[in-house]
Structures are given as C-alpha cells and as structure tokens.
Amino acid sequence: MSSTNRTVVVTGVGATTPLGGDTASTWEGLLAGRSGVRLLEEDWAADLPVRIAARIAVEPGTVIPRPHARKLDRSAQFALIAAREAWADAGFTARAGEDPTVDPDRLGAVVASGIGGVTTLLDQHDVLREKGVRKVSPHTVPMLMPNGPAANVGLEVGARAGVHTPVSACASGAEAIGYAIEMIRTGRADVVIAGGTEAAIHPLPIVAFGNMMAMSKNNEDPQGASRPYDTDRNGFVMGEGAGIVVLESADHAARRGARVYAEAVGQGISADAHHITQPEPSGNGIAHALQNLVDSTELKPAEIVHVNAHATSTPQGDVAELKALRKVFGHDVDHMAISATKSMTGHLLGGAGGVETVATVLALYHRLAPPTINLDSLDPEADGDIVRGEPRPLPAGTIAALNDSFGFGGHNVVLAFRTV
8 A cells, every 4th residue: 555645643652761660650750740860879870970860760670571681772671661562552462463453564663762772882892801702792783783672673563664763863762753654654654663762871971971061960959950941950861761652544543443642743854054962052953843844744833732842951952942933933932831851851862752752642632731840940041931830731622732852963853743
C-alpha cells in the first residue's frame, strides 16, 4: 500500500524517567512538580565539580533479567522498557507477525540517542586497560553502537519496514518521532514505534559538559538546580531515561479499534548555522523550524494552547526559544501555556524529545499542562505565559500543543500534536 498525506495518530506511550519507572508515575511526578535530581552517590563523583544528576527512578535491572541486560547498554535497556510499555499500551499483544493486527513488513522502529553507548565504551576501555584483552565483553560493539537501542526495539516488536537512528544531539528523540510520522504519512509503514533514550551519567560526559560551563554546579541544592527561566539559572542538569510512542495511520488504528491519544500533526526542522554549541541568540533558526511546521501542515496558530519547551535552564537558550515563538506567532503566544518539564526530569539529551513528547501528548489527552518548578524570579526577558505552581487546565474543543527540541550543532526540531 502506498499513499501520501495520511493522518497519523498516537496510540501508545511508554517512559522510564527520573520521576518514575513507567508513564503513569512519570506523569504523576510532573503534575506534582516533583524533582528527580539527586546528589550522585558514586565514589567517582566525590571530587567532580558537578555532583548532581537526575538518575532513573527505577533501575532497569529490576525489570530486565540479568542475562539479557548484560548484552544491552544502559541506553538500550531504557529504550526496551519504554517500548514494551508503549507497545502494550497501544493494545498489541505480541510482536508483529504473531499479533494479527500488525504486519511486520508495515511496522517500523525509529529510536534515537544523542551519545549512544558511551558508558559501555568508556567502561570497556577501563576493562581493557586494567584487566586485559580477554575480559572485554564480546557484546561491546552492539552495545556501544548508537543504533543499538533502535535495533533492540525493532527486534522486540518484529519491525521490518525499517529501523532507524537519527543522531542530532539533544534534538535526536524529537527527530526520531518526526521521521516516524513521515514514514507513516508517505506510506512506508502503517505503525512505527519511535522515541529517544539516553544514559550518559558517567564522569567523562559530566566533566566535559561541566568544563564547557553548560551544567549547573549547584551541588548544595540538587532539586533546585534545574530552574528554566529563573534569573539564577546557571546551566542544565543531566538526566537519563527514555520516552517512546506508538504512531499509526488513523485508518489502521480505526480498523483495530485502538484508543487514540492525539493526532501527530507534523514537524518543523531547521538548522542555525551559527555555532557548534551556542544557540543563535535572536531565535531565527528556531523560528524557521516553527514556520516550516506551520507552512507544511494545516495547523492553525490559534489552536496551539500549550508548549512543552526545550528550556534546559541555560541563560541563552531559554530566552532564544521564547523569542522565536513570539516572532512566528505574535500575540497568539499569550494564550500558550508554556511548561519546562526539564525543571523536574533534568535534561535527557537525546532522550528528551521522547520523554517530552509523551508529556505533551498526555497534556492534550488530559487537558492539563504540567508546572515549571524552581521558578522563583522570572527573567524579565522570558516573554511568555510560563505555567508555575500548579498544573494548568487546558481549554475544551480542538486544541494543539508543540514539543520543542534543539541540539548542539544547531539542530532545531518542533513537533505538533492535536486533540482528536
């Protein structure tokens, strides 16, 4: 079957995050305004300038049997846990070919990671140096490959229409979901399982980001360290975890009687062409992505009532994003409830777009926007309606929401979802 411009819907969600080991506990934590940031307890963290991170709430070893887990990098473990939840949540009872409602040749998987199996790579290098060649795991290569999470998720569900891994730094998870939308819209697949994962809480990445002055060093107050839009924000806090969604053509979902969370309207993509790590300060690159989204879809700016912002808690990035929204949408921004969920989860790098897509879809489904925490003193340049304190009810009728993701290298990805 080949067709174009098919309607795409979200039928399943899955997550494992610093707020909870599944979607329900993660969503509850977001609505409660609970921080997942903690002081690192490992011995290697004791002398680091940055000693805080948002560790996963439920260790994957309690979910995945040890013999299987030993063959998977931590990022792949997270992806597999979230994918299993999303697959079951979508109503599938077995892998494609065994479940009669999904054809494996019409099923795809797109799972991204910004850094891939970095902990496997670094840990196995230590093994080689300290214990010798015979102790290096024979599973090292498939564990460290950036496409390892996607490959394992594809194997889990039996995807044969294509398994893909976008790597675009912190925009990777969102780009994966955008790619999946296009796979369905253009007729390559009927169902795609997609999202992002990351597991980079390790001394080298932490020190490297810290030396770039990109991370908060507020070790004395871990839960208050990630503070988007606050005048005292001083960098992001690294998080870990995964967020996965199941996307389907609307016709396919209707044929099997699936529950639909939202329509996946489309994506807007651009690049800053400005700096390898710094955002373009005027927000022009982001604005181009937003405008591309509007121009390539039937999305009406007046429909957009919620934005899950990228908002990492860096001085430049938070403001540039709001400038871009104002540049494209003007006064319509005044009725957009803006949530910065990284204030609670930390920044999951390549996993952020996946987790925040889950949050965006649930915000529409439950018509409730999560709060931004730690916002004690609003930056006067933060020109937008930031949700603070309590969750914000969203209006009735047909409404839409955006999920923004941006990454080192100048990658900009904006996803749009709408109620059905």
